[in-house]
Amino acid sequence: MQVFKTYFRIIFHTLTSLIIYFVVFLGISILISRYNTQPTNTDFTETKIRIAIINRDGESSVVKGLTDFLSQKNTIVDIEDDAEKLQDALFFRKVDYIAIIPRGFSKDFKAGGSKSIEKVIVPGSTTSVYIDMQIDRYLHTSDIAINYSRLDEGNQLTLVSESMAAKADVEMIAKTSSNGFIGYIYYFNYFAYVMLSISILGISTIMIVFNQPDLRKRNLCSPLKLRSMNFQLVLGSATYSVACWLITVIFGIAIYSKQLLSSGLLPVLMLNSLVFTIVCTSIGFLVGVLIKSQNAQAVIVNVLSLGMSFICGVFVPQAILGKTVLRFASFLPAYWYIRANDVIGSQSFKTDYNKLLIPILIQIGFAIMIFSATLFISKQKRTANHTNLK
Amino acid sequence: MIIRVQNLVKRYGDLLALDHFGLEINEGEIFGLLGPNGSGKTTAINCMLSLLKYDKGTIEIFGKPMTPDAYDTKRNIGVVMQNVAVFNELTVLENIRYFCGLYVSDKTERSELVEQAIEFVGLQDFRKFLPKKLSGGLLRRLNIACGIAHKPKLIFLDEPTVAVDPQSRNNILEGIQRLNREGATIVYTSHYMEEVEQICSRISIIDKGKTLATGTKDELKSMIKTGETMSVEIFALTDEDIEAVQGLPYVTKVTYDNNRLSVHCSGGKHNLIRLLDKLKERDISFGRVFSEPPTLNDVFLEITGKELRD
Incomplete structure (x- = not known):
């Protein structure tokens, strides 16, 4: 098993680069795990603020419309227009905002005057900003309706009410809870980048070394059978890849032990990551057969690992990526790995196994295809060398 | 007869690299293949080692046809290539151990052979050195050690002294003669006539892929009209x-x-x-x-x- 032993002696020489990848990966993972221990709300629920409206202007369409609009958005509290009572209401937090419509406001507003609605707020209150914005929005819309619509007063009020009631449709594409669950899914997503980098780097280094023409000639002159040499190289690569996978998974369990074990998703995450590890191994072999120099190797490692990670959803969730990008990414194995991870994260595979099975089978298909291409290219090169080696 | 090559023809496209090339090498000889650069020496060796396909002819080594699968024959052959062929990532000791390990499976025997090879080429003080830390001469010696550590009966040395200083060259030539004295048959290619004249018992002069003359140096000199x-x-x-x-x-x-x-x-x-x-x-x-x-x-x-x- 000389080739197998030598495999790991050579790997030992690239250990520095491999450790850097691991350290960066673990560092980021640990940071994210810390960050995710603080719950982050991802839902939005409109809250109502308690406000009081003091109308000193009397009845008018503008005042009525504004009062109706504010009462839809907030909780209106009735308070007598008395300075002491108003101050008490604020002091005891009966209300957060008091809007005072001054005398002559409606007339002035219709005439395009500068009279504004007065307010009394709790000092330093942030919620008051929302009410300011609501009042500004309403008055601004009313101003447009009054001055540009040519409608009568009743219809102006209806138009403003309809405009203020208009809402944008929001569809929730993905929803993740805030109990730390996202952390280990992110860890396993980021695993794709690390595994691509270290597999291509490690395996292609070995292939480049063993494919050096002079070394290859020397090996071919020996009684070592070509089949045995190839077998030892494959065995070495498999051992190396599985070791990297195992180390990464163990670290993942160490960082997210509670959430991972309680979720019951660990076995499927391990399965998916193992299948992706096989894909990475095949890519490593292909790169090793195609390139000759270690300078080219450094470029290829970065282009493949970073490129695939960016467009397949390792760094940016697939839900955020554009359709064209995703369509292109679907021709790459990392896309299916991330997709399987997302399915595992949403747990939707529990009701429909195909959702998980299909991405995993596609990854296996990629691995078989890349391995076959590698063998074909390798055989072509060998045949060419045997004919014109010089 | 250790090697018998008959009517070997090798073409690289339109270029005729070996033109009905032939030679016979006896046991215990240091056989020199002498010819200018591009004369076909390395091509002939690559064909003999089954590293290259050839168009015509027969090659027998140890009385058996030489093929890529002739593993028993390969077990008794040592090869020192023209270019240094070692792992840059392994130390001197690890390199020799690796190549010796391809031929010798017994660990104890292998360790002894590796030590002997290190002593033979005088690399005792450089065991843990990486190849990039060695001088050109020492690197050549490591290249030789990797090819001869398993004590082969037949050794191919393809221009082992190219780009080597005179002192290292003498060491290498002395080492080759010592290997021969210890029983190995040597096939030595060079375009340095002084080297070939110094160490080879029989010589074949080749040019344009053809064997022009074969014999001892005296026999070759007596073939020509030129005298002293x-x-x-x-x-x-x-x-x-x-x-x-x-x-x-x-x-x-x-x-x-x-x-x-x-x-x-x-x-x-x-x-x-x-x-x-x-x-x-x-x-x-x-x-x-x-x-x-x-x-x-x-x-x-x-x-x-x-x-x-x-």
């Missing part, structure tokens, strides 16, 4: 004196330049004595006298009409 070249320091010489020397038997060419008389002969014996007698007879005083026998370069020159290093 004599030089004599003389301070004064007339045209009549030169004509008299020209009239001596076997003399083919006489030149006198910078007080040095050069006399080229086409063979014959006692040419120097005859020349000195003639000088005495004509009362010509002379200083230092030199006599150079024909070299392999003369052989090559006469056979091909060009210098070996053209």
Whole structure:
């Protein structure tokens, strides 16, 4: 098993680069795990603020419309227009905002005057900003309706009410809870980048070394059978890849032990990551057969690992990526790995196994295809060398 | 017979690299393949080692046809390539251990052989050095150690002294002779005629993929008309004196330049004595006298009409 032993002696020489990848990966993972221990709300629920409206202007369409609009958005509290009572209401937090419509406001507003609605707020209150914005929005819309619509007063009020009631449709594409669950899914997503980098780097280094023409000639002159040499190289690569996978998974369990074990998703995450590890191994072999120099190797490692990670959803969730990008990414194995991870994260595979099975089978298909291409290219090169080696 | 190559033809497209090339090498020989760069030496070796397919001919090593699957035959062959072929990532010791391990599975035996190889090439103080830390000469020695550590019966050395300093070259040549004394048959290729002349018991001169002549160095030299070249320091010489020397038997060419008389002969014996007698007879005083026998370069020159290093 000389080739197998030598495999790991050579790997030992690239250990520095491999450790850097691991350290960066673990560092980021640990940071994210810390960050995710603080719950982050991802839902939005409109809250109502308690406000009081003091109308000193009397009845008018503008005042009525504004009062109706504010009462839809907030909780209106009735308070007598008395300075002491108003101050008490604020002091005891009966209300957060008091809007005072001054005398002559409606007339002035219709005439395009500068009279504004007065307010009394709790000092330093942030919620008051929302009410300011609501009042500004309403008055601004009313101003447009009054001055540009040519409608009568009743219809102006209806138009403003309809405009203020208009809402944008929001569809929730993905929803993740805030109990730390996202952390280990992110860890396993980021695993794709690390595994691509270290597999291509490690395996292609070995292939480049063993494919050096002079070394290859020397090996071919020996009684070592070509089949045995190839077998030892494959065995070495498999051992190396599985070791990297195992180390990464163990670290993942160490960082997210509670959430991972309680979720019951660990076995499927391990399965998916193992299948992706096989894909990475095949890519490593292909790169090793195609390139000759270690300078080219450094470029290829970065282009493949970073490129695939960016467009397949390792760094940016697939839900955020554009359709064209995703369509292109679907021709790459990392896309299916991330997709399987997302399915595992949403747990939707529990009701429909195909959702998980299909991405995993596609990854296996990629691995078989890349391995076959590698063998074909390798055989072509060998045949060419045997004919014109010089 | 250790190696028998007959009618070997190898083409690279339109280029005929080996043209009905043949040779026979006996056990215990240091057999030299001498020829200029591009003459087909390395191609011939690559064909013999089954690293290259060839178009025609037969190759037998140890009496068996040589094929890529002839693993039993390969077990007894050592190869030292023209280019240094070692792992840059492994130390000197690890490199020799790896290549020896391809031939010898027993760990104890392997360790002994590796140590012997390290001693043989004098790399004891460099065991833990990476190849990039070695000088050119030491690297060549490591290359040789990797090829001979398993004590093969037949060793191919393809220009092992290229780009090596004179001291390292002498070490390498002495080492090759020692390997031969220990029982190995050596096939040695070079375009340095002095090396081939120094160590090889039989020589094949090849050019343009053809074997031009094969034999011992004396046999090769006797094949050509060119004989020894004599030089004599003389301070004064007339045209009549030169004509008299020209009239001596076997003399083919006489030149006198910078007080040095050069006399080229086409063979014959006692040419120097005859020349000195003639000088005495004509009362010509002379200083230092030199006599150079024909070299392999003369052989090559006469056979091909060009210098070996053209």
